Amino acid sequence: GQNIDQPTEMTATEGAIVQINCTYQTSGFNGLFWYQQHAGEAPTFLSYNVLDGLEEKGRFSSFLSRSKGYSYLLLKELQMKDSASYLCAVRSLPGSARQLTFGSGTQLTVLP
Amino acid sequence: EAEVAQSPRYKITEKSQAVAFWCDPISGHATLYWYRQILGQGPELLVQFQDESVVDDSQLPKDRFSAERLKGVDSTLKIQPAELGDSAMYLCASSPTGTGQEKLFFGSGTQLSVL
Numbered sequence: 396g397q398n399i400d401q402p403t404e405m406t407a408t409e410g411a412i413v414q415i416n417c418t419y420q421t422s423g424f425n426g427l428f429w430y431q432q433h434a435g436e437a438p439t440f441l442s443y444n445v446l447d448g449l450e451e452k453g454r455f456s457s458f459l460s461r462s463k464g465y466s467y468l469l470l471k472e473l474q475m476k477d478s479a480s481y482l483c484a485v486r487s488l489p490g491s492a493r494q495l496t497f498g499s500g501t502q503l504t505v506l507p
Numbered sequence: 508e509a510e511v512a513q514s515p516r517y518k519i520t521e522k523s524q525a526v527a528f529w530c531d532p533i534s535g536h537a538t539l540y541w542y543r544q545i546l547g548q549g550p551e552l553l554v555q556f557q558d559e560s561v562v563d564d565s566q567l568p569k570d571r572f573s574a575e576r577l578k579g580v581d582s583t584l585k586i587q588p589a590e591l592g593d594s595a596m597y598l599c600a601s602s603p604t605g606t607g608q609e610k611l612f613f614g615s616g617t618q619l620s621v622l
Contacts, residue, residue: 399549426608437598437613438550445608482549494563494605495540497549 397421399498401483406504407473415468415501417483425494429457429468430482432500438482441468470503478505509533511614513599519620525587528617530599531580536612538605541574541584542598544616550598556582557605589621 398420407413419427426445430438444450444459444466456469470477480500487494512531520526532539537558542550553572555563558579567574571590576582586593596618600611 425606428610435618437615438611439613440610443608443610484549494555495552495611497542497551499547499549502547 397485397487397496399483399485399496401481401498401501403499404502404504406506408506409473409475411473412469412471413473413503415470415481415483415503417466417468417498419464419466419483419485419498421464421485421487421496423488424461424485425488426486427457427459427466428484428486428495429455429466430484430497432480432482434479441481473505475505475507478503509612511599511601511612513614513617515617516615517618517620519622520589521622522591523588525585526589526619527586528584528597528599528619530582530584530614532582532599532601533612536601536603537579538602539576539582540600540602540611541582542600544596544598546595553584555605562605586619589619591621594619594621 401417429441431441432438442457449458454471459466480502482500483498514529539556541553544550553567554574556576559576574584596616598616599614602609602611
């Protein structure tokens with residue numbers, strides 16, 4: 396099975412930097428996704444990591460350490476529209492059940 | 508950009524009634540997922556299809572839930588009878604093959620309220 400942990404809530408100020416952590420335990424690992432979900436809307440894709448290291452995409456970056464079962468999402472130059480839930484999701488190996496498992500999400504509130 | 512279509516957007520029903528949700532994935536996507544998301548939690552997989560075949564329904568409450576994708580294109584998720592605890596957002600998603608680094612494309616979801 397898979398177990399994914401991320402903080403329930405975080406608060407940050409507009410213009411600041413915030414790091415959202417995700418730790419996972421899995422019987423087989425085939426990549427980690429980050430999704431953004433605004434209230435009442437569908438999740439939208441932010442990033443994907445399968446190898447160790449940092450992936451940068453504009454204001455958002457995502458880091459992975461497979462040996463530690465750890466990832467983080469880094470958001471720079473925060474904007475009010477970044478207030479949303481951020482979901483960490485782990486993909487298991489092909490042929491496994493529940494190939495993509497989501498964490499419970501981290502609700503980020505950006506304050507002016 | 509192509510989108511995953513879901514309907515209805517909202518559904519209110521009384522317990523013990525039957526409800527059905529419809530999903531049309533992005534054209535050409537072989538893999539279709541139904542997720543249930545309770546407020547404040549992450550999406551939980553109910554069923555995953557590869558073309559018309561079910562590849563994972565281990566978390567689907569089969570005594571009341573059923574899902575089909577008869578022609579390997581659109582899909583229907585049914586609940587009969589609905590219970591109060593079924594109130595949630597039901598999300599459909601699709602991806603080309605369901606493997607590797609493919610991201611999932613989500614529909615807007617159906618918000619179900621059982622009274």
